[in-house]
Amino acid sequence: IRDLGTTFSHLHILWMARCGLSDLDGISSCSSLKELYIAYNDISDLSQLTWLDHLEILDLEGNNIEDINQMWYLGLCCKLSRLTVEGNLICLKPNAESVEEPDYNYRAEIKKLIPHLKYLDEMPASQT
Numbered sequence: 001i002r003d004l005g006t007t008f009s010h011l012h013i014l015w016m017a018r019c020g021l022s023d024l025d026g027i028s029s030c031s032s033l034k035e036l037y038i039a040y041n042d043i044s045d046l047s048q049l050t051w052l053d054h055l056e057i058l059d060l061e062g063n064n065i066e067d068i069n070q071m072w073y074l075g076l077c078c079k080l081s082r083l084t085v086e087g088n089l090i091c092l093k094p095n096a097e098s099v100e101e102p103d104y105n106y107r108a109e110i111k112k113l114i115p116h117l118k119y120l121d122e123m124p125a126s127q128t
Helices: 001-008 047-051 070-074 108-112
Strands: 013-015 033-039 057-059 082-084
Touching: 047 070, 070 108
Parallel strands: 013 033, 033 057, 057 082
Antiparallel strands: none
16 A cells, blocks of 8 residues: 555555455555545454545444444544444444444444544434
8 A cells, every 4th residue: 555655655545345455554655535435354453544534534434343343443533524434343243242232322432432424324313
C-alpha cells in the first residue's frame, strides 16, 4: 500500500476489496484518501487508519475485526461519515473472548466510539 501512496499522492478513492489484504501497513502514505473500500479481506488491526485525516467513507465489510475497541481508531478520523462493518465478529459480540450477549448492540457501541458517524451499514448511525 505504501507504494501506491507514494506514487499516487493525490489518490482520493481506493478499492482493494477481495485481494487477500491482511494488514494496512503503509496506508498512511495515502494521506489524500477520501474513500477506502477494503471489504472481504483479513484485516483485524485498524490503527493505521488514524492517519487518514480526509477519510469520509470506509467499507470494512466481511473482515476479521473481532474487538470493538478497534473502532476507537476510526473515531480519530474526524471526517469519517460512512462506515460498513457487517460481517465482522464485532457485530455479534464485543471481542473474541466474549460470549454472545442478547443485549449487545454493536451499532450503539460504535456510535459511542465514533460520535460524528452519520451512516453505519447503510443506515443512519442514530438508529441503534
